[in-house]
Amino acid sequence: MIFLQLRDDMTMRELLRDARAVQVLERYAPGILHHPLAALARGWTVRQTLTFARRQGVSSERLEAIVSALRAL
Numbered sequence: 001m002i003f004l005q006l007r008d009d010m011t012m013r014e015l016l017r018d019a020r021a022v023q024v025l026e027r028y029a030p031g032i033l034h035h036p037l038a039a040l041a042r043g044w045t046v047r048q049t050l051t052f053a054r055r056q057g058v059s060s061e062r063l064e065a066i067v068s069a070l071r072a073l
Helices: 019-028 046-055 060-071
Strands: none
Touching: 019 060, 046 060
């Protein structure tokens, strides 16, 4: 089994290559990968994406749950 090593400087494009990571994102944020900004965000780092999500009102608890689930892969 290949383990995902989540890094702050990893791009979303890299992250989304892992089908398990896609499943995590869809579980915690259904439809997020079909959002109009999704194509643009693929070039963002995980850090940039988390910052953007916080600014859009996503709770710290939800973001922590997502990050924890991704780190568990």
